[in-house]
Amino acid sequence: MKKMFFDKPASDWNEALPIGNGFLGAMVFGQLNKERIQLNEDSLWSGGFINRTNPDSSAYLAQVRDLLFEGQIEKAEKLAAQSMFAKHPHMQHYQTMGDVWIDFFEDGGTEEIVKDEAGLLRVVKNDQETGNYRRELDLETATIDVSYDLGGNHYERKVFASHLDQLIVYKLKSEQGRKLNFEVSLTRKDLRSGRGASYLDELDAFDNRFIKMQGHQGAVHNGLDFSTVLKVETVDGSVRQMGSHIIVEDATEACIFITGRTSFRSRDPFKWCLETLENASSKGFDKLLDDHLEDYQNYFRKMQLDFEGDASLDNLPINKRLDRLKKGGQDIGLIGLYADFGRYLLISSSRKGSLPANLQGIWNQDFAPAWGSKYTININIQMNYWLAELAGLSDCHLPLFEHLKKMQEKGKRVAREMYDARGFVCHHNTDIWGDCAPQDSHMPGTIWPMGGAWLCLHIWQHYQYTKDRDFLNEYYPVIRDSVLFFIDYLVKNPSGEWVTGPSVSPENIYMNESGQKGSLCMGPSMDSQILRELFQDYLNILEELHVDDEIESEVRERLSGLPEIKIGKHGQIREWAEDYDELEIGHRHISQLFALYPGNQISLNKTPELAEAAKATLKRRLQNGGGHTGWSKAWIINFWAKLEETEEAWKNMNELLTDSTLDNLLDNHPPFQIDGNFGGAASIFNFLMQNYDETIYILPALPQxxxxxxxxxxxxxxxxxxxxxxxxxxxxxxxxxxxxxxxxxxxxxxxxxxxxxxxxxxxxxxxxxxxxxxx
Incomplete structure (x- = not known):
């Protein structure tokens, strides 16, 4: 059964259920007296593009490199912070679109005074006595169903997000007579104010069936306009507006149609929303649902996964299944459900024409979310797409490539102004505008110029699966610009090897022989591993497209001169050019194993000695507390699967579910971060088949x-x-x-x-x- 359900309404966001169509997302709470539907639109970000590049970077670049080669870490990091950190440390960030509220008027229940999220007192009505409550997400249909008995009546609700018709549909039904009585409202609360202020410019009901909420994000001439509009229709009863609310009385059935848009895509978002609602609602609920099912199942049914387990566990609510697992129980069906949930989330958050899935996919309730809910590209967003091609979801991969074009445009300026180099570069974050300048003022992560290069590796991967020559011709200039940057950026170390720098091993800190702590360095291992694959992918594309390129000889020379992967004093894969120790041995990033996964430079058959060193690296990390975040645990499972260590892979898979998974199956960093879902799902598929070294490995890491x-x-x-x-x-x-x-x-x-x-x-x-x- 590909369903997950609760036997109670969501008490908080981490129990709500997600739906999405790539552009619009919602978290459905299934509450009784006051339903909450938290909304997102993928292009609703905090404002317009900001040119943050530090103009002093290129003038001091050589000096920073010299200090690092001389071992003067503190001086190098101080100078780099002054000259290379961006003028403004933060890019734009992703924000919530707001909430739809449905207040029901059934008799019964009790009232009490409570403080809301902004600290204001308000009266709330407690739920009445209910029976047979069920809130269910069906992964086969991408629908949420809520059903319950209340006051002698049976109620049903169905919710879905239509990609074809670009809206969210919420249907309510009373089985015994005209007993639907409720009012609908929209809010967009600015939680940062502490006063419950609404972060919008206009909120109004009109034509007795519509509510609109509009506003502007960012600077007046460099920001985003947004519009959220809903429409209410009933088959009977009465509908009227009062203030900014729509009130429904004595209805048997009602539908709420919800959509949103920003000026990122439309010159007039409100007009677009109105036309979209009118066109979609005129089709009727049944036609909308049929079209949604045909569209969604075209993707979801590309794969079918079945593990034999105890089928009776399917009758337990999902939170109780997780609790049972935490107490030492076994639930094989939950493993398959988790893998299918990962596919569902990708289809729901990344569709052709949408933005790529961000740190939270598309689901975010905050105005200032953790890490800005941006695109963190030193592992996280790449992990979002690990399952796309092997699961037959190549189309869901396309938004990532469209975004690379924006990064290429912005990254050319960063390459020129920061490094006096050609081509394009991006550091460890980007945003809706393709901002490529360094993010944050955090030495362990900020100055790392490899993010765009890693994303470019997805270009050749997508082509391998699709053989789409038009795609390859379209994106060849993007990967060429990344390669061009590194031709200019690489320098020779004292051993004559081509190395990156200044750079870091993402977010980690080392200790050198003199006891100095540092992050900035020359030639960290991951950088060379990424470049080896970037240069080889580029050469493969030249051959595939029969292209002669004037920089080919330089690429081959740089490729042959990259440092080899080295084994350190602990029998581990070295993380830095020197055999330094980590300040935090159990660090969450295990960047030096990029070459194992998702890279293909380390394998059991071709590099057995390096494979053993990779095992030693993992054991050392895990013995010292590694894998304590959801995404890190997911990466570790994929490492063990690639090494065909089935017991370790299974152990860590179990820990991902017990230690890093919320009650609604979303990944817990903490807080919620979706990459662990995608990485965890990919690892399950890697138990069953792997495809590297021009070989298909069948059941290579099948746990007992x-x-x-x-x-x-x-x-x-x-x-x-x-x-x-x-x-x-x-x-x-x-x-x-x-x-x-x-x-x-x-x-x-x-x-x-x-x-x-x-x-x-x-x-x-x-x-x-x-x-x-x-x-």
Whole structure:
């Protein structure tokens, strides 16, 4: 069953259920006397573009490098902070669109005076005695259903976010007569004021069925206008406006249609909202739902995942299933549900034409969210897309590439002004405008010029899966500009190697031989690992497109001169050019293992010595408290899966659910951060199939607990869709459908065939042909 449910309304945001269509998102609380629907629109950010680049950077760049090469860490970091940190430390950040409130007028219940979030006193009505309450998210249909009995009547609600019609639909129904009585209102509370002030310019009801809420974000001439509009329709009863509210009385059924827009996409957001509501509502609820289902299921049904477990646990509320797991119970069905939830979240937060999924996907209730709910690109946003291609969700990957174009434009100026270099560069954050200047004033993270380069690796990955030459031609200039920057930026160290710098190993601090603590350095390991893949991807694209490029020889020279991955004194993969110790041994970032995952420079077959060092790195981190954030734990699971350490992978998967997952299954950094959901889902798929070194690995990291199951719809880079079936830890069948002409190298470990040796098969495929391997 692909459903998660509660037997009570949400008491806070972390129990609410998410819906989204890529552009609009909502958290549905399912409350009885006063329902809350918290809204988001993906382009509603705090303001317009700010040019934050420090104009003094390039003048002091060489001096900072010299100080680092000389080991004068403190002086280098002081000068870098003065000359390289941005003029203004913060980019724009993502914000909530507001809330829809539905106040019900049923008799019964009690009233009490409480303080709201802004500290103001208000009267609230406690829920009446209810029965058979259920609040459910169906991942197969992307709908939320709320049902309950109250006062001798049965009530039902259904909520969904339509991508095709660009709105959220909330239907209410009374089974026994015309007993729907409620009023609808919109708010946008500025929680920062402490006085409950609304962060908007206009709030009004009109035409007895509409409410509009409008405002402006940021500077007058450099900001965003936004508009949120809802429409209420009923099949009977009465509807009227009073003040800024819409009041419904004595209705059997009612629909609330909600949409929002900003001037990021529309010159007149209010006009767009009004036309969208009129066009969509004229179709009627049933047609809207049918169209939504057809659109959504076209994505979700690309894959089918089934693990054999205790089916009776499907009858437990999701919070109780998690509690049971925390007490030592086992819930195999929850693993599959978690993987499917990850796919659901990606489809709901990243659709063609939308912005990419940010730190919270699309769901954020705050005006000043943690880390600005921006695009943090030293691991987090990349992790959001780890499952996209292998799960057949290539279209959901596209918003990331569209955003790269904006980064390329802004990053050219940053490259020129900060580093006197060609091409484009971005540091460890970006925002809605593609801002590429350094973010924050935090030495362990701020001066790291690799964020844009890492994102560019997704270009070649997407092409490998799709073979879309038009796409590759379109994005070749983006990756070329990233490569061009590093041709100019790299310098030779005393050993004659090409290294980055000043840079950092993301967010970590080292101790050198003299006891100095530092973050800024020359040639951290992760940088060279990313560049090795960036340069190779670029060369692959030249070959694929038959392009002659004047910088090719320089790229090959830089590639051959990059530092090799080195093993340190603890048997670990070295994190820095020197074999420094970490100040925090259990640090959440394990950046030096980029080459293991998502990179492909470390593998069991091709680099066994480095694979052992990677294991030592993980054990050392974990023994000292590593993996204490949700996204870090998800990355660790993928590391163990790549190393085919099934027991460790399973142990950490269990810990992700017990220690870093909220009651609504959203990832807990803490606070909520969605990358752990996406990374955790990707790791489950990596238990079942991996695709690297031009080989497809079948069940490479299958935990014993997932003894029987099947997966249908895993996509490969070679042009095949794979279905895998196994029973009692033994592989029984593989189905292969070709999507284009190609050749498959399939590796099957002896552990799942019960043979003495691994099986390797070579299969030629063509478009729409089928192959079945039975065991």
């Amino acid at each position: 607990q997932l003894a029987t199951g099947s997966v249908k719809g895993l996509h490969t880079k070679e042009g095949a869709v794979i279905d895998i079936f196994w029973e009692n830890l033994k592989l029984t069948k593989i189905n292969i459908q070709g999507t284009r002409k190609g050749n498959l190298n399939i590796h099957i470990p002896s552990s799942v065939t019960l043979d003495k040796e691994d099986i390797n098969k070579k299969i030629a495929i063509h478009e729409n042909d089928y192959h079945t391997l039975e065991f």
